[in-house]
Every structure is written in structure tokens, then in C-alpha cells.
Amino acid sequence: MKSVLKMWNQLSLVKQIIVGLIIGIALAVAVPEVAKPVVILGSLFVGALKGIAPVLVLFLVMSAIAQHKSGQQTNMKTILFLYLLGTFLAGLFAVIVSFIFPVSLTLVKGAEGLTPPGGVVEVLKTLLLNVVDNPVKAIFNANYIGILAWAVVLGLALKNAPDSTKTLISNFSDALSKIVTWVIKFAPFGIMGLVIESITTNGIESLLSYGKLLLVLIGCMLFVALVVNPIIVFATVRQNPYPLVFKCIRESGITAFFTRSSAANIPVNMKLCEKLGLDKDTYSVSIPLGATINMAGAAVTIAVLTLAAVHTLNIDVDIPTAIILSVLSTVAACGASGVAGGSLLLIPLACSLFGVPNDVAMQVVGVGFIIGVLQDSFETALNSSTDVLFTAAADYQKRLKEGKKIDINKVA
Template sequence: MKKLFNKWDHISLVKRIIMGLIIGVVLAVTIPDIAQPITILGSLFVGALKGIAPLLVFFLVMTAISQHKSGHKTNMKTIIVLYLLGTFLSGLVAVSASFMFPVNLTLVTGAEGFSAPSGIGEVLKTLLLNLVDNPINALASANYLGILAWALVLGLALKNTQDTTKTMMKNVSDAVSKVVRWIISFAPFGIMGLVFDAIATSGLSTLVSYGNLLLVLIGCMCFVALVVNPILVFGCTHQNPYPLVFKCLKDSGITAFFTRSSAANIPVNIELCEELNLDKDTYTVSIPLGATINMAGAAVTISVMTLAAVHTLGIQVDIPTAIILSVLSAVCACGASGVAGGSLLIIPLACSLFGIPSEIAMQVVGVGFVVGVLQDSCETALNSSTDLLFTASAEYMKIRKEGQKNTKRQLSLEKNSI
């Protein structure tokens, strides 16, 4: 059994996931009734990820902050600017694409039982209240904003504790990370169950009927990943950005696509940061932070779905309103994790900009749940791979600037010696 497990573990995770994906599709198309019990594999996989991810973020951030050495410079300012700028530009790309390729929806129900925020004030209020949520409740309800806030506070409070305490915290953090890796190693079985359930329940024809919407959504995310992000990376590094972009998409984006959880993909991103020899004091904070506020994919989803509703109803949109929508989608995307239902439930708020009643807006949310099989996977892949990409870019920019300073200093010394 151990030999069999070792052989399984040595096969590339991506190859194993593709195998699970293919088997899930074949079973759903051929023997859906007989293979129905395998849906429990998808539920177990998602449940395990949801259960361990909050603990992972909490211990990683708290440990990183407590062990940070005073006076050691990090690149957090640059990374946060990249996170916010990337999210805003993603919303702008989505708005532009929706004007060039307008989508009409066949509105459906399917969002009953969900409540959307009534205004931007409510979103910001929820965001702030989630920051000071009871830490135990934040962990239990997967409130990542609250988890992040308390981890930062406790990490600062523990900075002056004994080394043995810090060692224990690091051991706990490493143990939780290892558990997440174990869960992800069983991703092929979870993916098989999830894909089977999605196809057996909704059918391939359901996704095909929303083909135009999916093309705009996924097309925008691909444009952000392959055009917008490389431009931002080039601005930081002044080098060809695509080797780094493709590495992040391949090594981080693919696993995030199938796990559909930025938080669960944190250990993968941290391993890749180690592989790239990045500053540990920076990436142990920036990667968990990015899983919470770096939401380029969510900004795309909010903008595209909102403007699809606008075009369906024949509402005219001027440029200033479109720009406001880009800003709104960026702000709300950053706080999406603090709103029950994530980015989809921000859609009614964005729809209110155009006077669309909540009854119709919630039907658009229902469409979002239908296409979520692909939309959410692509959204997570973009979000998670960008966390790694921007962290690495900020590090390389710091190295480039230090190199320029050293070169100028050397030239100055040579000139003085002459």
C-alpha cells in the first residue's frame, strides 16, 4: 500500500487532476445513476479545504509577523499597490469588453435565500465589522478579513516573546501547511466528484447555453493574465515578463483552478516563492494577504455580469458611469470575502447603479451560480497566480533598484579615484 501511495504521489499533480477530470466527465455522461455515490468525494474535498484554510491563514500570518526582524525592509508597499492597481485595471478591462461584446442573458431564478448588500455603505460597514469580529467566530465562519486582522495583531503582540514560543508557533504553522498539502494531494478524487456532480445535475447543454457569457468572462480574465499583468510586471522589472507570468500560471494557477480556493492554494504559492528565492519576511505576509484582497477575477465577474444585465434590459450607459462601475467593482472585490456568497452577491449592488431592481439582479446572480463551474475556477486561478506574480515582481524591482544604486556608487568611486 505504501509503495502504491508513493507511486501515486510521484505522478505530477496536474496529470492526476486531469485524470480525475476525465473520469468524472465520462462517468457523468455514461452511467450517472450508478456512479452517483462518487459525489461525496467532491463534498469531502471541498469541506476539508474550507475547514483547514482559515487555520492556515491565521497561523501563517501570525507566525510571519511575530518572527519579523525589526529594521528588515520588505516590499509590502509595492505589493499592495500592485494588488489594488491590478484589481482596478481588471474591472476596467471587463467594462471595456462588455461594451465591445455585449451579452444578453436569459434570466433564471436560482438565487433564492440569498441577500445582497443594499449599498456601498453597507459593504464598507460589513468589511470594517468583519475586521473586529470575534477571532473564534472569524475562524469558524471563514471570515478571512477578521482572521487576517487578528493574526496581524497577535503576531505583533508575540514579537517579543521567547524563541521557544516562536519555534512552537512555526512548528504549528508548518504542520497546518503539511495537512493542506495532504488534502490537495487527494484533489483528483475531489475534482472527479465535483465534475461528475456538476455535469450530472446541470448537463453540458446548460454551460453551452451561456457560451457567450463565459467567453466574455474567461476572455477578460485571460486578457488580464496575459496582457495587463505582464505590463505591470514589466514596469517593475524592466525585463521580459512572460517567463515569470507563465511559470505562475502553470505552477500556481492550474492547482487553484481545480481547488477553487485561493486560501487553500497558499502553501503552493509559498513553495513557489521559496523556489524563486524570494524574501521570506515578505512572502509569508503578502501571499495570505493577497488571498484576501487581491481579487482581479472577482472585479471581472462583478463588472461583466452587471453590464450583461444592463444590456439585456436595454439600458444606456455613459462613460463616467462605466468608470464608476470599475472603481466600485474593485472596491467591492477586495471586500467580497467579507460578504456572504462572495463576488456574485455584489452584483445587485453594482446593478443598483443603473436602477435595476433587486428581483432582476438576483436572477443575474442565479445565472452566476450556473456558470460558476468554470467562472469560479478561472477567477480563483487568476487571483491566486497573481498573488505570486506581484510578490515576485516587487522583489525583482527591489533587486533592480539596488543594482542601479550599486552601479552608480561604483561609477562615483571610480570617478573620484581618477
Template sequence: MRNIILKWNNISLVTRILIGIIIGALLAVTIPDSAKWVSILGSLFVGALKAVAPILVLFLVVHAISNHKSGTKTNMKSILVLYAIGTFLAGVVGVVASFLFPVSLTLTTGAQDVAPPGGILEVLETLLFNVVDNPVDALLNANYIGILTWAILLGLVLKNAADTTKTVIANVSDGITRIVKWVIELAPFGIMGLVFDTIATNGLSSLLEYGQLLILLLGCMFFVALVVNPIIVFGFTRQNPYPLVWRTIKESGLTAFFTRSSAANIPVNMNLCKKLGLDEDTYSVSIPLGATINMAGAAVTISVLTLSAAHTLGIEVDIWTAIILMVLSAISASGASGVAGGSLLLIPLACSLFGISNDVAMQVVGVGFIIGVLQDSCETALNSSSDVLFTATADIAKKRKDGKTA
């Protein structure tokens, strides 16, 4: 048994995850009733990631900031610029693609029980209240805006603390990181359970009616991941972006696709940043921040579904309104983490640009829930893998600049 475990651990994590995917899919297709227990593995895995992520973020950020030496440069400004560019261009792609390939929706019910925000001010208000949330509540509810705020403040206060205090924080941070590595090693079994549960519960038949919409949405997301993001990376690094793009998709996007949670994927991204040799002072802040505000996939979802609703109702969209939608989808996407339900519940806000009633907009949200098994998975994969991609891009650009300066 020990030899089997050693051989299993010697296989790359990505290969083990692919094995888990295949086994989960086979079990769901062949013996869905007899293998129902497999789905528990998926729930346990996501639960473990969500449980450890908030406390990991808190101590990593406190540790990074409290040990930051004055005068040491980080890449946070560059990363924030990259996050903003990536999210805005994703909104542009969604709008342009919707004009080129207009889609009509078969509107549905089923989203009446959820309450979308009343406007962009409500989204911003939610984010501001998350900033001043009670730290205990922030940890319990995985409010990463609140966690980041408290972590930054504690880190700044503890910069002048005794070395023994900083050592304790460092030891706790290292201990939690070790636990995270144990959880990540269980990813193949967890993802096997998630794949089984998805196929056995939903199947793929319910997606066929909305195939054209799914193709448009996923096509936009793939275009952003494989064309737009590489162009951004090349613009900053002046080197072939695809080795880095493929690695972030393979090692971050793959797990995010199945967990469908940027927050749950934070430990995975932290681990990947460490393997890439990035500056811990930077990525310990940029990764949880990215999970909160870097939402290219959400910008695509908001813009595409909104314009699909407009096309369905025969509403003519002029160029200036389209440009406003590009900006609004980017801003709304960045605030999606502050709204329960994420990007889908921001669709009524965008629909209001075209005078679409809330009743119709909520039917569009219902469509989003139906196709969510693929839409949300791809959206999260794009969002989460971009966090590592842009953090690494800023690091490479900084080293290139320092090399030229020297």
C-alpha cells in the same frame, strides 16, 4: 503496491492532476450512476483544504511577524499596489469589452432568497466588523480578515517573547505546513471527484443558452491573465513575464479552477511561493491577504454582468458613469469576501448606478448562478493565481532594485 505508489509520486503533481481530470470526466460521461462515490473524493479534498487553511494562515502570519527583525524590508507595499492595479484594470477590461461586445440577457428567476448588500457602505461595514470578529469565530467561519487581524496583532505582541515561545510557534507552523503538503498530494483524487461531480450533476447543456455571455466573461478573464497581468509584471520586473505567468496558472490557477475557493487554495499558493524561493515573511501575509482583497476576476464579473443588464434594458451608459463603474467594481470586488455569495451578490449594488431595480438585478444574479460552474471557476483561478504572481513580481522587482543599488 509500494512500487506503484513510488512511481505515482515521482510524476509531477500537475501531470497527476491532469490524469485525475481525464479519469473524472470519463467516469461522468460513461458511468455516472455507478461511480457516484467518486464525488465524495472532491468534497473531502475541498473540506480538508478549507479545514487546514485558517489555522495555517494564523500560525504562519504569527510566526513571520514575531520573527521579523527590525530593519528587514518586506515587499508588502509593492504587493498592495500590484493588487490594486490588477483589480482596477480588470474592471476596466470588463467595462471596455462590454461596450465593444454588448450582450443581451435572458433574465431568470431563482435568486430571490439571497440578500445583496444595500450599498458600498454596507460592504465596508461588513469588512470592518470582520476585522473585530472574535478570533474563535473567525477561525470557525474562515473569516480571513479577522484571522489576519488577530495574527498580525499576536505577531507584533510576540516579537518580544522568549525564544522558546517563538520556537514553539515555529514548530506548530512547520507541523501544519507538513499536513498541508499531505493534503496537496491528494489533489489528483480530489479534483477527479470535483470534475466528476460537476459534469454528472450540471452537464454543459444548461450553459448553451448563455454562451455569448460566457464567452465575453471568460474572454475578459483570459485577457487579464494573459495580457494585462504580464504587462503589469513586465512594468515592475523588466523581464519576460510569461514563464512566471504560466507557472502560476499551471500550479495555482488549475487547482483553484476546480476548488472554486481562493481560501481553499491558500495552502497551494503557500507551497508554490516556497518552491519559487520567495521571502516567507512576505508571502505568509500577502497570500491570505490576496485571497481576501485581490479580486480581478470578481471585478470582471461585476462590470460585465452589470453592463449586460443595462444593455438588455436599453439603458444608455455615458463615459463618466462607465468610469465610475470601473472604480466601483474594483472596490466592490475587494470587499467581495466580506459578503456571503461573493461577487454575484455585489451586482445589484453596481446595477443601482443605472437605476436598475433590485428585482431585475436579482434576476441577473440568477443568471450568474446558472453559469457559475464555469464563471466562478475561472474567476477563482484568475484571483488566486494572481496572488502568487504579484507576490513573486514584487520579490523580483526588489532584487532587481537591490542589484542596481549595489
């Protein structure tokens, strides 16, 4: 037993996750009834990540801002630009692919009890109201826009506090980071439980009839992850981006794929940023912010499913309207976290651009929930891994401008 534990501890976390994934698939396929109790491991893992993430974000951001020295440069402007550029290009590419490979849907019921937002103004209003949410309520509901806002305000208010106070906050921040390290060590077992739950609960039979739609959705997301994002990173740092891209996908994308929650993946991304040696003052803000507004996968989902509804109803779409859809999907994707139901419930908003009736649009949302097992997994993996990717790209660009030598191949 000791030798087995020693071999297990010698494996990297990624290899341990792959082992857990293989065991989970084998158990779910071979002995589903016996494997069902293991599902609790997945719920415990995701619950622990979701539980620690809001408090971690509050203390990390508060500590970083309270101890920030005047004149010290951060990369937030560059990171925000990369977030918005990546989301827009993802939506634009999804629109182009949807024209090349039009998808028609067999509409189904299944979203009758949901209420989509009335327009972009309502989405933005929800975001603004989240900013001024009660801080305790924001932490309880994992409202990261509200948590970020209060963390920034508290951090600014504490800038002139005694060093002992700042040290106390920093110690809390370090302690929470340590707890995150403990939680992440259980990732292989958590993911084993999650994959068993996914296979035993949903199966793959219900997805087969939507094969073409899934192919377009997943194809777009993979292209964005493996082509569009690397081009953006190359334009930023002028080095081969793929070592960094693959590291972010391996160590952030895999866990995000199974947790299907950008919020739950915040601690994982924080740990990866620390591993990459990034500036803590920057990533402590950019990672939780990215989990809220960096939504390339959501932009793809909104654009593809909206144009699928349009093609199903034989509505002609001109180029200017298609470009407007790309912009709308970007804005809507950035506001997805502020709307119950995430990106799927913003599809009726995009459909309204083409005059698609709301009852039809909600049927498309129903289709989205049917394929959500894979759609949401790939979407979250793309969104979350890109948070680290763009944060790292901006950090490396800053160091290169300062005359420091950075080799992405060695760093990643």
C-alpha cells in the same frame, strides 16, 4: 502494482492532476452512476484544504511578525499596489469589452431569497466588522480579514517574547505547512472527484443558452490572465513574465479552478511561494490578504453582468459613468469576500449606479448562479493564481533593486 506506483510518484503534481482530470471526465461521461461515489474524494480534498487554511494563516502570519526584525524590509506596499492595480484594470477591460460586445439577457427568477448589500458603505462596514471579529469565530467561519487582524496583533504582542516561545510558534507553523504538503499530495484524486461532481450534477446543457455571456466573461478573464497581468509583471521586473505566469496558472490556477474557493487554495499558494523561493515573511501575509482583496475575476464578473443588465434594459451609458463602474467594481470586488454569496451578490450594488430596479438586478444574479459552474471556476482560478504572481513580482523587484541577479526563466 509497485511499478505503477513508482511511475505515478515520478510524475510531477501538475501531470498527476491532469491524469486525475482526464480519468474524472471519462468516468463522468461513460459511467456517471458508477462514478458518483468517487465524488466524496472531491469533498474530502476541499474540506481538508478549508480546514487547515485558517489555522495555517494564523500561525504563519503570527510567526512571521513575531520574528520580524526592525529594519527588515517587506514588499507589502508594492504587493498591495499590484493587487489594486490588477483588479482595477480587470474591471476597466471588462467594461470596454462589454461596450464592444454588448450582451442581452433573458432574465430568469432564481435569486429571490437572497439579500444584496445596500451600498458601498455597507460592504466596507462588513469588512471593518470582520476585522474585529472574535478570533475563534473568525477561524471557525474562515473570516480571513479577522484571522489576519488577530495574527498581526498577536505577532506584534509576541515580538518581545522569549526565543523559546517564538520557536514553539515557528514549530507549529512548520508542522501545519507539513500537513498542507500531505493534503496537496491528494490533489489529483480530489480534483477527479470534483470534476465528476460538476459534470454529473450540472452537465453542460444549462450553459448553452448563455454562450455569448460566458464567452465575454471567460474571454475577459483569459485576457487579464494572459495579457494584462503579464504587462504588469513586465513593468515591475523588466523580464519576460510568461514563465512565471504559466507556472502560477499551472500550479495554482488549476486547483483553484476545481475547488472554486480562494480560501481553500491558500495552502496551495503558500506551497508554490515556498517552491519559488519567495520571502516567507512577505508571502505569509500577502497570500491570505490576496485571497481577500485581490479579486480581478470578481471585478470582471460584476462589470460584465451589470452592463449586460444595462444593455438588456436599453439604458444609455456615458464614458464617465463607465469609468465610475470600473472603480466601483474594484471596490466591490475587494469587499466580495465579506458578503455572503461573493461577487454575484454585489451585482445589484453596481446596477444601482444605472438605476436598474433591484428586482431586475436580482434576476441577473439568478443568471449568474446558472452559469456559476464555469464563471466561478475561471474567476477563482484568475484571483488565486494572481496572488502568487504579484507576490513573486514584488519579491523579484526588490531583489533586483538590491543588485541581485534574478532570471525568471530559471526561477519559474
